Amino acid sequence: MSNSSLNQATDATLVPDNLKGLVADWSSDVQTFKVRWSKAMMWIFLLSDTFIFGSFLSSYMAVRLTTTVPWPDTSTVFALHVGGTEVPLLLIAIMTFILISSSGTMAMGVTAAYKKQRVKTGVLILLTALGGLAFVGMQAFEWTKLITEEGIRPWGNEYGAHQFGGFFFMITGFHGLHVSIGVIYLSIVAKRVLEGRYDRLDDYQIVEVAGLYWHFVDLVWIFIFAFFYLW
Amino acid sequence: MEQKKPFIHPSYYPGETPEAEHPFSLYMSAWILLFVLSAFSYMVDYAGVEGYLRWFLVTIFAFLKAGIVVGIFMHMAWERMAFLYAIMLPPLFLLALVGILAVDGAFVYYIRDLFMGVNTP
Numbered sequence: 413m414s415n416s417s418l419n420q421a422t423d424a425t426l427v428p429d430n431l432k433g434l435v436a437d438w439s440s441d442v443q444t445f446k447v448r449w450s451k452a453m454m455w456i457f458l459l460s461d462t463f464i465f466g467s468f469l470s471s472y473m474a475v476r477l478t479t480t481v482p483w484p485d486t487s488t489v490f491a492l493h494v495g496g497t498e499v500p501l502l503l504i505a506i507m508t509f510i511l512i513s514s515s516g517t518m519a520m521g522v523t524a525a526y527k528k529q530r531v532k533t534g535v536l537i538l539l540t541a542l543g544g545l546a547f548v549g550m551q552a553f554e555w556t557k558l559i560t561e562e563g564i565r566p567w568g569n570e571y572g573a574h575q576f577g578g579f580f581f582m583i584t585g586f587h588g589l590h591v592s593i594g595v596i597y598l599s600i601v602a603k604r605v606l607e608g609r610y611d612r613l614d615d616y617q618i619v620e621v622a623g624l625y626w627h628f629v630d631l632v633w634i635f636i637f638a639f640f641y642l643w
Numbered sequence: 644m645e646q647k648k649p650f651i652h653p654s655y656y657p658g659e660t661p662e663a664e665h666p667f668s669l670y671m672s673a674w675i676l677l678f679v680l681s682a683f684s685y686m687v688d689y690a691g692v693e694g695y696l697r698w699f700l701v702t703i704f705a706f707l708k709a710g711i712v713v714g715i716f717m718h719m720a721w722e723r724m725a726f727l728y729a730i731m732l733p734p735l736f737l738l739a740l741v742g743i744l745a746v747d748g749a750f751v752y753y754i755r756d757l758f759m760g761v762n763t764p
Contacts (some may be wrong), residue, residue: 422649447723456730462737471744474744475748478751478757480756487688507687508681509678512677512678516673549650558741620718631712634708634709634712637681642685642697
């Protein structure tokens with residue numbers, strides 16, 4: 413595109429203020445964000461996801477405020493028996509540790525991608541995906557234990573307010589879904605990196621965008637850990 | 644005096660090749676800080692801190708960790724202001740939602756207490 417047509421498109425006096433102008437305004441080369449489209453679009457998707465998780469957590473807050481029955485004590489509900497003693501929230505602490513570590517390897521993978529180091533980037537993304545897989549596996553273990561041993565159901569439980577189960581399964585389930593999708597997403601990106609696709613394109617932008625998604629999954633977990641497990 | 648090189652984000656402008664590299668040590672310290680803050684919030688539970696102090700500490704640690712993840716890992720600290728505000732300001736509307744729901748929740752609790760009494764399912 414030549415420079416003159418770019419100027420024409422951005423000059424408001426040259427674009428008619430009707431439906432044609434509306435189309436011209438939206439389709440022309442006017443640029444607000446000086447970042448790549450893939451990155452801006454991922455951020456906007458993550459913004460909408462923020463509102464989904466924000467709505468979940470604030471509705472959880474509202475329900476917890478309204479219930480006249482005591483809320484279950486998460487320290488005892490999520491405790492693990494290790495060598496005869498009960499350690500509160502042990503599994504959750506390990507899951508947090510794994511997810512933060514996977515976020516760290518992802519950040520290193522993105523840095524390697526900036527330098528266009530093919531193998532290092534691919535291996536670090538694979539490590540990240542493995543961390544995610546471990547996280548989902550532990551979550552499956554946690555759910556199984558809660559359902560079969562503690563008898564927690566979406567409609568009731570023995571520890572206190574009945575709404576506990578519903579919110580637990582909805583919020584952690586939706587987060588677990590995000591992690592699972594992230595593992596698939598990262599595996600595909602890692603495969604493409606190792607195949608040399610981004611070397612041929614001479615463009616590793618996709619890695620940074622995938623990294624944004626993964627860090628967001630970690631970000632959501634930070635708030636679930638704080639507000640659901642610890643609050 | 645040593646002249647400091649300005650830190651330019653690799654995807655600052657479309658099509659621009661990376662000029663500056665994110666230092667490895669920065670990510671390491673962010674990572675370690677995340678571990679330390681997670682350990683702190685876990686200790687709040689382990690030590691049995693209750694009430695407002697517990698809620699305050701847990702929230703503070705969560706938002707500090709969120710700041711590290713968004714700012715350093717997601718590179719928001721190096722984005723242009725137009726982009727930063729476009730992404731970071733809208734979530735503040737959630738505060739309004741939380742405020743409204745808190746008022747409503749307190750009212751519903753009051754009504755339930757009035758007509759059903761506390762501790763009855």
